[in-house]
Amino acid sequence: MATTLPSHLSKTTTHSLSPMATSAAFGSRLLPSAARATAATLSLPSSRYSSSLKCLRSSPFVSRLFLNQKRTSVFLSARGFSAASAPKCFASDPDQLKNAREDIKELLKTNFCHPILVRLGWHDAGTYNKNIEEWPQRGGTNGSLRFEIELKHAANAGLVNALKLLQPIKEKYSGVTYADLFQLASATAVEDAGGPKIPMKYGRVDVSAPEQCPEEGRLPDAGPPSPADHLRQVFYRMGLNDKEIVALSGAHTLGRSRPERSGWGKPETKYTKDGPGAPGGQSWTAKWLKFDNSYFKDIKERKDEDLLVLPTDAVLFDDPSFRVYAEKYAEDQEAFFKDYAEAHAKLSNLGAKFDPPEGIVLDDGSSKPVGEKFVAAKYSTGKRELSSSMKEKIRAEYEAVGGSPDKPLQSNYFLNIMIVIAVLAFLTSLVGN
Ligand code: HEM
Numbered sequence: 001m002a003t004t005l006p007s008h009l010s011k012t013t014t015h016s017l018s019p020m021a022t023s024a025a026f027g028s029r030l031l032p033s034a035a036r037a038t039a040a041t042l043s044l045p046s047s048r049y050s051s052s053l054k055c056l057r058s059s060p061f062v063s064r065l066f067l068n069q070k071r072t073s074v075f076l077s078a079r080g081f082s083a084a085s086a087p088k089c090f091a092s093d094p095d096q097l098k099n100a101r102e103d104i105k106e107l108l109k110t111n112f113c114h115p116i117l118v119r120l121g122w123h124d125a126g127t128y129n130k131n132i133e134e135w136p137q138r139g140g141t142n143g144s145l146r147f148e149i150e151l152k153h154a155a156n157a158g159l160v161n162a163l164k165l166l167q168p169i170k171e172k173y174s175g176v177t178y179a180d181l182f183q184l185a186s187a188t189a190v191e192d193a194g195g196p197k198i199p200m201k202y203g204r205v206d207v208s209a210p211e212q213c214p215e216e217g218r219l220p221d222a223g224p225p226s227p228a229d230h231l232r233q234v235f236y237r238m239g240l241n242d243k244e245i246v247a248l249s250g251a252h253t254l255g256r257s258r259p260e261r262s263g264w265g266k267p268e269t270k271y272t273k274d275g276p277g278a279p280g281g282q283s284w285t286a287k288w289l290k291f292d293n294s295y296f297k298d299i300k301e302r303k304d305e306d307l308l309v310l311p312t313d314a315v316l317f318d319d320p321s322f323r324v325y326a327e328k329y330a331e332d333q334e335a336f337f338k339d340y341a342e343a344h345a346k347l348s349n350l351g352a353k354f355d356p357p358e359g360i361v362l363d364d365g366s367s368k369p370v371g372e373k374f375v376a377a378k379y380s381t382g383k384r385e386l387s388s389s390m391k392e393k394i395r396a397e398y399e400a401v402g403g404s405p406d407k408p409l410q411s412n413y414f415l416n417i418m419i420v421i422a423v424l425a426f427l428t429s430l431v432g433n
Helices: 019-025 035-041 045-059 060-078 093-111 114-125 159-172 178-192 227-237 241-252 294-301 312-318 321-331 333-349 387-402 413-432
Strands: none
Touching: 093 114, 093 159, 093 178, 114 159, 114 241, 114 333, 159 178, 178 294, 178 333, 227 241, 227 312, 241 294, 241 312, 241 321, 241 333, 294 312, 294 413, 312 321, 321 333
16 A cells, blocks of 8 residues: 655655565564564563664564564464454554654754644644544544645645655654654644643554545635634534634744745744744744744734734634633743643544554653552551551651652661661670670
């Protein structure tokens, strides 16, 4: 099944037949039994085992092994073995997702392309129609925006540049779907620009052919006759509410509008004439690569001619229901970040078909091991729960020796030395007697 890329993108990828694609399709848990046995014989520790796997998976020999295993499992199924016993691969490979995220961070460092990546993720998601049950007809985050036919929709003007930026990463990590890559890039860009951490999950299945793209016209217009009605019509169709409309509009804290693309904005302003990135366009905020709540402050004040306010931005302070949130976000960045993170995560899941169905959550690697939680039952006789005062007493006893019931007791070297000295003194006195 070949994925057709826009003809103006230089290279073509296939999902299923290249060694890379094949190796990526199998997660570490899907190591063929021969390789598993070798690893077990070598007694590799789990981390080294998984990194060895990465090397193994990129070897053409092992790729062939994977291919053979896949064929074998099909053969077994055909003979009537349970399909459940066949190896299962998810839509995206968790290790490759993590590596792709690192590559996206590098890309952001050199290209300052945060805004366009956020817009790309949003435009793949924003075609969702909650009234259509079938996938992929319902639209949403299914990677359909990679096809030329959809990229050519007027609302998507310029987004081919975002796809070009991501294409080398897609080629490097063929075990990551386009749908996941677009959303990963968008969430990573928001976070990298100083925005909130978005509670993302992955495992989105890609559509496979341009015929599966949604029809043109599902995304919002910037200057409709009645902006509030229009925003509600479009966003309610996606299953989003007024709070989410306002919070998500706050993404315009990043980026610029370019008249040659959307028809909106000035060709350049004092904030955009020197870039970074390609100069020009009109931004909504002065620091348009920083994710903060300045969008709401600026469209409320409307003092600076060089800053953009689209009709659909202005309405956030004109419409009484939208205004409640817009005012709140202008005052309180923390409230904006909280609501934005939730709304962005929801947007990123619209219409998606997840494999596995519960999705894949990437740990960010920064999380420290969490100390053991206080579990009263551990300290009780099993007959009844400890009283609060008893829990406090136990906690105090732990803390007195520098520990905590929430984490393992650290050894106290001074105390240990004192005990050794006391024991030696006791033994010496015994010998002396
Ligand atoms: C509320 C309805 C919305 C309308 C009418 C709208 C309209 C637009 C327009 C006209 C542009 C300029 C495109 C160009 O000329 O290159 C733009 C850019 C942008 N939009 Fe929106 N947008 C909306 C909602 C959103 C949402 C929900 C998000 C993200 C969650 C978003 C993120 C962005 C970003 C980051 C850019 C800057 C892109 C760049 O600098 O390349 N927009 N939008």
